Amino acid sequence: MEDLALHMWATPNSRRVSILFEELGLDFDVRPVDIRAGQQFEPAVLALNPFGKVPIAVWQDQGAQRVLPESGAILLHFAETACRFLPADGAARDETLMWLMIVLTALGPHSSQAHHWSELAPERSESALAHHRDLVKRDYRLLDDRLENQPYLAGDYSIADIAAYPWIDVSHWTTLDIKDFPNLDTWHRNVGARPAVARGMALPVGATLG
Ligand SMILES: N[C@@H](CCC(=O)N[C@@H](CS)C(=O)NCC(=O)O)C(=O)O
Numbered sequence: 001m002e003d004l005a006l007h008m009w010a011t012p013n014s015r016r017v018s019i020l021f022e023e024l025g026l027d028f029d030v031r032p033v034d035i036r037a038g039q040q041f042e043p044a045v046l047a048l049n050p051f052g053k054v055p056i057a058v059w060q061d062q063g064a065q066r067v068l069p070e071s072g073a074i075l076l077h078f079a080e081t082a083c084r085f086l087p088a089d090g091a092a093r094d095e096t097l098m099w100l101m102i103v104l105t106a107l108g109p110h111s112s113q114a115h116h117w118s119e120l121a122p123e124r125s126e127s128a129l130a131h132h133r134d135l136v137k138r139d140y141r142l143l144d145d146r147l148e149n150q151p152y153l154a155g156d157y158s159i160a161d162i163a164a165y166p167w168i169d170v171s172h173w174t175t176l177d178i179k180d181f182p183n184l185d186t187w188h189r190n191v192g193a194r195p196a197v198a199r200g201m202a203l204p205v206g207a208t209l210g
Pocket of ligand 1: 011014040053069071
């Protein structure tokens with residue numbers, strides 16, 4: 001694998017991937033795509049991902065270009081390729097995939113919708129915000145209970161933790177207080193103390209969601 005590039009912005013879904021690449025010690029170029037400025041709809045980005053969303057990983061494989069959008073697909077590809085952060089087989093692999101799917105299909109989308117109604121929507125809707133905040137609360141409770149007697153979501157530190165971390169880091173977007181979920185709060189501090197996580201969360205350098 002050569003010439004690895006990550007098209008990303010200062011967003012939780014993007015930072016899942018920059019964290020994994022930092023954890024794996026990969027040499028990669030960051031290609032900033034400012035989604036608040038609409039750069040995800042520029043032809044060069046749409047040519048890589050017709051959905052117009054980041055993250056997108058691009059690399060060379062035996063002379064051919066490989067392009068992979070979708071944070072979950074990218075995490076699975078690179079964890080499997082490196083044989084790290086995802087058990088190879090058995091119950092441990094199933095369990096890791098199960099928690100990864102909860103994070104990909106519930107925590108991320110629910111938090112994103114709560115953010116829409118707490119900060120981004122041009123009009124206020126208390127019922128829409130309450131609905132999405134309740135969905136996130138249920139996700140947080142599940143994770144908090146899970147973390148009561150173990151340090152990570154599925155056995156060892158894995159891509160399930162990596163996928164969850166950037167969304168928990170912006171818990172304030174949901175208007176929930178992370179301190180009300182003490183096990184999740186502890187997990188957040190422990191995962192955030194990993195140097196690779198701090199490096200991944202700082203990318204793209206100087207980018208903000210504005
Ligand atoms: N399921 C996708 C979601 C990606 C996604 O929603 N990315 C956001 C940033 S976090 C984006 O590109 N938004 C711009 C847009 O939708 O126009 C993934 O996990 O990669």
